[in-house]
Amino acid sequence: MSDDLVTKVEEMTDGATVVERGRPGEHLPREHEDEFHADHHVYEPHRVGLPPMRSYLRELWRRRQFAFEMSRTTLRAQHFDTAFGQLWLVLNPLLLTCVYFLLVDILRGGGRGAVFFAHLMAGLFAFHFISGALTQGAKSVVGGGRLILNTAFPRTLLPLSAVLTSFLRFLPCILVYAVMHTIAGLPFGPHLLWVIPVFAIIVIFAAGVTMLVAALQVYFRDVSSFLPYFNRIWMYASPVLYYLTEVPQNLRHIININPLTPMFGALSEVLVLGHRASTGYLLWGLAWAVGALLVGGIFFISREREFAVRL
Amino acid sequence: MSSLSVSDPTVVGGAPHPPIANPAVRVEDLSVTYRTTYEARPTLRTTLVRAGRRERLVREIEAVKDVSFEVAHGTVLGVVGVNGAGKSTLMRTVAGILPPTAGRVEVDGRVSTLLALGVGFNRDLSGRENVILGGLAAGLERDELEEKYDEIVKFAELEDFMDMPMRTYSSGMYGRLAFSVAVNMDPDILLVDEALSVGDARFKKKSLRRMRQLCDRAGTILIVSHALGTIRALCTEIVWMHKGKMVMWGDPDTVISEYTRFMDVGETDVALEDL
Numbered sequence: 001m002s003d004d005l006v007t008k009v010e011e012m013t014d015g016a017t018v019v020e021r022g023r024p025g026e027h028l029p030r031e032h033e034d035e036f037h038a039d040h041h042v043y044e045p046h047r048v049g050l051p052p053m054r055s056y057l058r059e060l061w062r063r064r065q066f067a068f069e070m071s072r073t074t075l076r077a078q079h080f081d082t083a084f085g086q087l088w089l090v091l092n093p094l095l096l097t098c099v100y101f102l103l104v105d106i107l108r109g110g111g112r113g114a115v116f117f118a119h120l121m122a123g124l125f126a127f128h129f130i131s132g133a134l135t136q137g138a139k140s141v142v143g144g145g146r147l148i149l150n151t152a153f154p155r156t157l158l159p160l161s162a163v164l165t166s167f168l169r170f171l172p173c174i175l176v177y178a179v180m181h182t183i184a185g186l187p188f189g190p191h192l193l194w195v196i197p198v199f200a201i202i203v204i205f206a207a208g209v210t211m212l213v214a215a216l217q218v219y220f221r222d223v224s225s226f227l228p229y230f231n232r233i234w235m236y237a238s239p240v241l242y243y244l245t246e247v248p249q250n251l252r253h254i255i256n257i258n259p260l261t262p263m264f265g266a267l268s269e270v271l272v273l274g275h276r277a278s279t280g281y282l283l284w285g286l287a288w289a290v291g292a293l294l295v296g297g298i299f300f301i302s303r304e305r306e307f308a309v310r311l
Numbered sequence: 312m313s314s315l316s317v318s319d320p321t322v323v324g325g326a327p328h329p330p331i332a333n334p335a336v337r338v339e340d341l342s343v344t345y346r347t348t349y350e351a352r353p354t355l356r357t358t359l360v361r362a363g364r365r366e367r368l369v370r371e372i373e374a375v376k377d378v379s380f381e382v383a384h385g386t387v388l389g390v391v392g393v394n395g396a397g398k399s400t401l402m403r404t405v406a407g408i409l410p411p412t413a414g415r416v417e418v419d420g421r422v423s424t425l426l427a428l429g430v431g432f433n434r435d436l437s438g439r440e441n442v443i444l445g446g447l448a449a450g451l452e453r454d455e456l457e458e459k460y461d462e463i464v465k466f467a468e469l470e471d472f473m474d475m476p477m478r479t480y481s482s483g484m485y486g487r488l489a490f491s492v493a494v495n496m497d498p499d500i501l502l503v504d505e506a507l508s509v510g511d512a513r514f515k516k517k518s519l520r521r522m523r524q525l526c527d528r529a530g531t532i533l534i535v536s537h538a539l540g541t542i543r544a545l546c547t548e549i550v551w552m553h554k555g556k557m558v559m560w561g562d563p564d565t566v567i568s569e570y571t572r573f574m575d576v577g578e579t580d581v582a583l584e585d586l
Contacts, residue, residue, distance in 0.1 A: 039420060039421055040417075040418070040419050040420075041416075041419075041422070042415065042417050043407055043411055043416040043418075044411060044414075044415050045410060045411050045413060063448065063450055065453055066447035073433075073436055073440045077435055146427045147448055148408070149426060149427035150408075150424055150425070150426050151406075151408070151445065151449050152408050153450065219353060220353060220354055221353060221354050222354040222355050222356055226355075305410040306345070306346075306410070308403060308409055309345045309346075309347055310347070310348075
């Protein structure tokens with residue numbers, strides 16, 4: 001029991017029936033809605049669609065173990081806890097990189113080297129993380145049927161767990177990239193630490209978009225069918241298969257509205273060009289990430305109590 | 312069912328007891344209306360097609376209308392009513408799964424729910440994984456779960472099956488595990504919906520015994536069931552719902568005799584067992 005409840009107990013005026021039952025009185029005549037408190041819940045219609053956010057976030061944090069366990073069991077169900085499962089996890093994006101390298105190199109008349117391969121690989125791995133989070137996330141709420149019908153818990157745990165699953169699948173890719181980084185003769189140094197804030201921005205952005213997609217999937221079940229095509233086009237419109245500097249002037253405005261442009265641009269700066277990420281990219285990417293988190297989060301949380309009747 | 316709609320029961324007002332100072336559950340003027348689509352799987356395509364034809368896409372269902380009652384700690388409240396009376400919606404609102412449209416629900420204590428049959432939500436995962444995931448979602452700590460795990464398995468009598476995927480379970484096993492999880496969470500308030508129909512006679516008896524134990528420890532139970540015999544044996548108060556409204560709230564004998572009279576089945580053995 002939290003401290004504020006203890007004080008409420010002390011404020012209780014009439015304790016007669018309470019003592020008789022041998023239970024602490026936790027009731028005050030008019031409390032505000034606090035549905036996500038552990039022991040005392042008040043449910044009222046939401047005035048603006050959003051539950052009280054402080055207690056919502058507190059409960060979300062308290063149940064983070066669920067998200068971890070959910071990701072772990074999902075991976076185990078897909079056999080990624082075995083050696084060959086791990087190998088496949090790495091092999092899939094690696095082969096994809098080879099395919100795209102051949103394709104891009106041939107279209108460009110050949111002559112691209114290991115450095116471009118490293119750029120391609122970093123971009124594909126990072127994009128793989130985002131598209132994986134979206135694909136998993138779209139299924140997360142709709143696939144959570146019985147649990148949602150039986151238990152009250154912050155539903156954002158489901159899409160966030162999907163992001164976590166995708167991130168865990170991404171981790172072994174780092175090793176593969178490290179090997180490629182060495183082969184390409186790209187510089188190692190403290191500047192590589194800039195990957196951490198850049199990737200943090202990518203993760204936040206992915207979380208926001210995943211929540212949006214997870215909620216949309218409840219209303220339109222064909223969202224997950226469109227998703228692969230959407231992802232494919234999104235990747236082509238991102239600086240993955242080409243350097244950002246190669247984009248012709250007349251297409252600049254298109255690539256500039258892509259949220260992934262600053263994020264992947266910064267990633268390539270750090271890994272391939274070997275210097276710190278430029279502040280402009282970081283701030284631009286961060287703005288997109290925070291925006292996506294707010295839009296996705298608010299849309300999801302304001303709708304989540306309706307999910308139970310939509311499943 | 313159509314004969315029932317011709318003559319709706321008259322609402323018998325009045326609470327069986329004066330307001331309680333510190334109830335386990337207090338429901339005040341609760342109404343729940345929800346919008347639902349006609350399709351089981353709404354898609355963007357069908358939505359656009361329907362919008363093109365200017366069809367109404369959603370309909371509103373008034374599942375619960377202006378219901379008020381209180382449940383004291385240590386009480387077993389039964390909820391009876393024909394199919395579609397709003398019993399399940401009421402329970403889900405008390406559990407915090409569905410939002411109230413108007414009114415207010417206050418719940419004092421840790422709630423454990425058995426509302427959708429089966430704890431599992433992923434049939435490809437093992438029973439063990441489902442129990443742990445369900446418990447973590449319900450807000451239990453991992454070490455609390457470890458502690459209760461053996462008891463849950465033992466009560467469900469599924470020692471040999473916990474590492475098998477739940478799709479291999481029979482419906483009885485499914486129900487037994489679900490009940491065991493709900494009741495072994497040491498809840499202050501247990502919400503049960505139609506769960507007693509699972510398991511064989513022996514397990515049913517065991518379940519009833521376990522629920523009585525819970526009440527002896529000042530636990531509160533809200534139970535929806537069509538098995539009037541069980542309801543009468545277990546409950547201290549009964550709420551009768553019809554088409555979203557509360558028709559009657561009182562002691563088990565009075566409400567059940569009124570309810571069976573209304574249903575025109577009489578208190579035969581069949582009626583008392585499973586309606």
